[in-house]
Amino acid sequence: METETRPTGLRNPWLHLAISVICVAIYELLLKRGAAETANPNSSWSWTGLTGLGSIYVWIAIVFVIVSLITWLYVLRYLPLSVAFPVSQSVHVLVPLGSWLILGENIVTLRWIGIALVSLGLAIVAKPVARLEEEL
């Protein structure tokens, strides 16, 4: 599945993975704002999420979704899904950290433990891949 040689520099798939992850973090925060703005549990359409399109935040989020998707597709071309996806989940460290920094949300001890576990898991997943890259 990995017959193509991996490009370096600006075309490095790891760079694109980082861009994709940052875009996901931004759009998840925007989506929550947009969803909060358009929340109306009485509407029979609300389970489809389509009512969210009434918020400008959701539309800006969609732009970030598209950028994250394009960079993600590029990533998928070069990296196995079983490696790229766990690494992409570092977004779940970025979102609470972003909420903590920007929105001033509290992070409880258990959440810090979760953040530590994700970071540790990331190091374990990424380490053999990084070694493999060096050998290439």
Place this chain on the structure above:
Amino acid sequence: MTVVALVIVLVALVAHTAGQIFLKHAMASSNNETGFRSRAVAIPFAIGIVLMTTQFFLVLGLLQRYDLSFIYPFQGLGVIIITLTAGITLREKLSLQLMIGSLLISFGVVLVSMT
């Protein structure tokens, strides 16, 4: 959490997993000569995009009712589910190290979201 919410969460999780598998399959079949014109790329790509779009709106609908932190435990489970599914359906090599790392990330994301 109501039964409807649980069903929607599960459908979103399945759509996300399947969507990722289809997109990876499409991109793995693509090359510089044929690109997206080849049917082997275009069909799984289209299915993948439809599944990802479905997942996007279902999650948006859930976000209208629940906290940002409510959806994430299930996305956390998605890590280990997608890693395993990629190993089974795409025959990607799953090392012990990869499995341990994915499990830690899964568990960590669940913890982060539940608190």
